[in-house]
Amino acid sequence: MAPPGRYCVPGERLCSAEEATAGSGTYTRHGFIFSSLAGCLEKRSEDSGLPVVSVVRDAESQLLPDVGAVVTCKVCSINSRFAKVHILYVGSTPLKSTFRGTIRREDIRATEKDKVEVYKSFRPGDIVLAKVISLGDAQSNYLLSTAENELGVVVARSEAGVQMVPISWCEMQCPRTHTKDLRKVARVQPQFLQT
Amino acid sequence: MASVVLSEAEKLYIVHGVQEDLRIDGRGCEDYRCAEVETDVVSNTSGSARVKLGHTDILVGVKAEMGTPKLEKPDEGYLEFFVDCSANATPEFEGRGGEELGTEIANTLYRVFSSESSIDLKSICINPREHCWVLYVDVLLLECGGNLFDAISIAVKAALFNTRIPKVRVLEDEEGSKEIELSDDPYDCIRLNVDDVPCIVTLSKIGYRHVVDATLQEEACSLASLLISVTSKGAITSMKKMGKGSLDPESIFEMMETGKRVGKSLHIALQKILDEEESLGTSRQKVGFLG
Amino acid sequence: MATAFKTVEPLEYYRRFLKENCRPDGRELGEFRATTVNIGKCLLGIIMGLESSLAEPDLGVLVDTKLNMSQQRTLVAKKANVILGCIRQSIASRLREVILPLCSALARPRLEYCVQLWGPQYERDMDILERVQQRAMNMMQGLEHLSYEERLQELGLLGLEKRSLRGHLINVYKYLEGGCEEDRARLYLVVPSSITTADGSALVKLGNTTVICGVKAELAAPAADSANKGYIVPNVELPSLCSTRFRSGPPGEEAQAASQFIADVIENSQIIAKEDLCIANGKLAWVLYCDIICLDYDGNILDASAFALLAALKNVQLPSVTINEETGLSEVNLKQKNPLIIRKHPVATSFAIFDDTLLIVDPTAEEEDLATGTVTIVTDDEGRLCSVHKPGGSPLTGAKLQDCITRAITRHKEVKKLIDKVIKSIKPK
Amino acid sequence: MAAPELLSDEGYRADGRRPAELRKVRARMGVFAQADGSAYIEQGNTKALAVVYGPHEVSGAGHRARGLRSPPSPSAPLRAPPLPLGASAPPRGLRSPPSPSAPLRAPPLPLGASAPPRAPPLPPGPLRSPSGPPLPPEPLRSLHPPGLSPFVPGTPRPPPATGAAEVRSLPGGRGPSPVPVPAPPRVCTSPPPGSVPAPVCTGPRPQMRGSRSKALPDRALVNCQYSMATFSTGERRRRPHGDRQAGELALQLKQTFEAAILTRLYPRSQIDIYVQVLQADGGNYCACVNAATLAVMDAGIPMRDYVCASSAGLAEDTPLADLSSPEEAAGGPRLVLALLPASGQIALLQLSARLHQERLEAALEAAGEACRALHAVLDRVVRERLREVAALLGD
């Protein structure tokens, strides 16, 4: 959104569905694309044919954790079967209000699911990157998974209350006491390991 | 509110039927279901009526009690509406469950009766800014099979028609203190003129058409409906759009026309029954719930 | 904002600022927020949006000149760095998904808060801040190869220039009026008010905190035990509209506490002598219903409420009532109205206590949440205490309290001045 | 003690009854189509309705899915398009809901026609109001199992195997009470696979009706509500239910029927019994109990026996059965008895006012007699009902 382009309000007709494809913040009706947000009109022309028309707002667009989205969340409680978390960000957007999510034991990592122990993977207070796998049903709430290399704990504190440094995909170390703690660590580039 | 769950296929089935002017129970879009009306079913009320419209079953009791007129209208009595969505209709209504719907219906009734022409309230005033009759119109919802509002309005009108308010005389003794005397003769009593009491006609938008007297299943298929109260003369006294959908202006105009048409015939049919029952008088064999 | 904090220890994060003697929103510890009072008649909307109020003829703006801009600038930059520091230390991974949220959540707001304080003309200042933002971005992996602009694109962040428009307006005020004021409450707006269905009303804006007070006068028989007194019935409402922290429905604890506080202030300060409200002894008296509704809750509701109440009472116009001798009935002449007699001008000043030692005036909602305690002091014209309200929290030494009181008294002067100015400004009409 | 005028010198009561005589009892089962079971009873001027839902899952969630149940025939709509229905529509059109065959689409509303209300479904019998023509052939497409069995609880003779099996096997005998109106092709009301979620019901959150936690591991939970229509009493009531008295009576009802229903057959499930007094003229609670008994049977829920309730009082020494409201108002001792007639067990006995213990015998005896008499009446109602249903399902 380099130059502050045209602004539009919900219900504003943008163009006909032939000349563009509807992007985010828009909807299609009777062959026309309408805006569904109050924001700035954006036309990004894809190399593959039709340009994408979308209406964008700055950071504070109202989005929800959606299936497949990568979310940043904070572990608030664990037990032997699952960890309960608060979802704080979807992608890079902070949520207005936290949503409760659950990481089940079998969703913690991809391999050897049966050997996974929740308390060896997360501790309350950890900041975790996870992926939404389901919206859940009447009983449960959002189901999350960390069964990927890039997903898992990114911030954790040791008993001493200091930031721990990841030393392997399943361990973090306290720089002060040098005690090691087990975590399901998200993969991080080596050049950041010493900080 | 009580609701049924329909699969997409079933909805489609209903919608297509409606397009063909054929509804699941074989009616056309402007047909009402068979309605049964019986008045004077509860003996210890001033007036009562029971209306059965398909599976919708309504019992209305009117009780006249002495009260003081409202400040702004010192020379008029007034009506009080109360709707009890009893657990009979559906377990969802148990306890306080039915209250939300109940108040909604009651509010609608207030709006329908808001125009002073609907009932002559002056006639039920005993003496200005001191005594008047308060008509408690209590609606009891026994079973709901869709189209509550219409059924209730019919029942209310029937009950009001059936209402008999004992005549009272105001005796004033020398030191100006008033005394009210109820006439003991049960037959000399005030009757209400219900000619201008409107009936509600609910038109539910299904697909591109609208139907009257929708069943629960049809209500599940309709996103928006227009609620119109029509007098016997075909005048509209109130309108309300209901439901989570929206309507395009043209269809609203059509609906109003349909509503007027249907409403008028509704009134005629209803009046016919009421007069019939009236003519039978006491000889009439009461059936009530035993029928 | 509160959620944004979750990633960094809030208090921890806050202390960093306090060490620097500055607050995340760019104020110093002893600094009040912009205060606005609104009495009289014109669009309420104006008060809520600054730009339109420029059009307002009777607009008094007083800008503090002490706080010079350069100093402010460095402050800002310092703050931003503090935050980035926080982030750097608190995060192991430099994953973009992690940094970006934190930066956008923590750093940017801080930067932008003070944008309005310098016009875009100061190229140099912009550089300072742009640099800060660059630093933030360098912390993110995978973007090293991009130029600054490209990264902005990439991250969907905005260059700062675009955001400083609002800065203009404030500058305009600055030029409009060079008037100087003792304290650091930067901006006083004085715009007339709104509610014609009430007998008197006022809207007070303290930073973001917005409170409206409407006074309705009715007639009733005095209470048996106090036959020569009228009633003043305060009622503070915190509707769900003003903040997510309140549910709809009957007043919650905070609302009840606030109502009680206001009631005490009225009682203790004798802002109005209840005897003045009595019309016919034992027969008829005025009831003043003072309904105070918070429209926007950003902390320090007590100060705002007390202020709003005072301002509203100031412009109450009561119709004259006469008791007809022969009939004994009272007759109200709505044409002829006369104002209330305001005996005292109580002004509330609230402080937030940090770590039992640091005192912060006029706390925001955030600050109130983090503070270890709060204290509210109400003084009247003669600098006498009307009420000291300290709901628990961390203890306070006598000396500190004394300090608070002296500050409260100085604050009172300014507020009084403001009120008089307001009243004067609407007198001609 | 009891006021003397309760009995005239000739030994008649105020309303002309003999001391032991009951008021006229008229009852009907299957008043409503949508409820699982329903019944209506008149005892003199006391009129009461009872409706039974269940047995169903305890948490309300499952309930909402059910929504308002009309008799389930999941595939009906798709199998039976409107037109064929015409064929099955009864010849006597006017009193049936309009259906294509019926020539009655012309007037938008066959109201007038329906004026003398529908005839009772019962074949000739003492309990039926004479008016109205007999009912039309029931085009009830019996896709659903017959919910009602000829089995009558508490009867010594062994029930027909089929019926008895029926009742036991299908939980709660979900069969609808067949209504005499030709059933329109029902649109399925139990969510079929891939059905859309229920429309957001603005009604109560289902939670408010008992959560799973209330489920009993070994038997069904009986849940009762007792309410009196606001117009049922001489003085208008402000609230139909929710007052202390109603709550108390609901509790008593619950206890009474927990004793009578074979709740063990339906562990972890719930049975709702809602009674509604339409007109109050003494012995309201008794009428409700009797109505509820019929309703429970109508729902096909197995019971040990009927529950018959009646009140009794004393005028001096003569016991009076089935008190009317003036007699109740007259004060004096009064007891309410709920009896399982076959076994003679007492489900509930409540005595108000104090009474010497040997005079209790008499009153109790009178009440017991009344209950047994009632039992006879109710039994007749049930049997006729069953015969008629059997006939409907038979052809």
Place this chain on the structure above:
Amino acid sequence: MPLDHRRVRGPEESQPPEVWAAAGGAGEVPEEEDAAPRDPCALRPLFARAGLLSQAEGSAYVELGGGTKVLCAAWGPREAAEPGAAAAAAGGGRLLCEFRRAPFAGRGARLRPGSAAEREAEREAAAALREALEPAVRLARYPRARLAVSALLLQDGGSALAAAISAAALALADAGVEMYDLAVGCALCRPPGPAAAWMLQPGEAEERRAAARLTVALLPALNQVSAVLGGGQGSPPDAWAQALRLGLDGCHRLYPVLRQSLLRAARRRDAAAATTA
């Protein structure tokens, strides 16, 4: 009233001075009660402003010439409070509406907050608000979530509900909630008398005396009517139809104002982007 203990107690009952004035003979004449029949099609000046509250995610303020002042706040998707509700909302989000009247909003007697009558009135208005807004919001985009709108009527100068609808729609849009369209509300009333014509946006006094009232809400871009709520003196359908047309036309004329305010808000937000990110 039940909530007394939660609020500072006043006298049991009290009368507004107007009552006594009437007794004194001098009948009060509200200034806007202009005898001159104004042009029925004239709209009152409308001032709308979006995005003015700091705490709410979206907010809007609408003021009518008549003196009606409505403030609205909206909150984007939140986790549906109770699981049962979540199940119900699985298909789409739920829209929770609240409508409150400031105690000093009405002319004459003070509306006692928390009194049964007051709660009743507010609940009904809230329901009307919800029905008017639901068609405009893309609830399907917010599964298992709830959106909240709460309107506060600061002063009732007539056409309050209509103003509230417009304001609420603005607030939702300002909060970044995905919508099919804005909803524009407009009120009409027909003064007593046989040949009286419907007039747009009645003032409070006109509304009080009116023989019939009507409030309509329009989704202007889609030209769909999202709310029709009215009643009073009976009149033939075409009369109502004509009133409806007038009202819808009024909505169309109000739309640009609201749209502008929303655009301004959007620009402002981008100009000083994300002060509340």
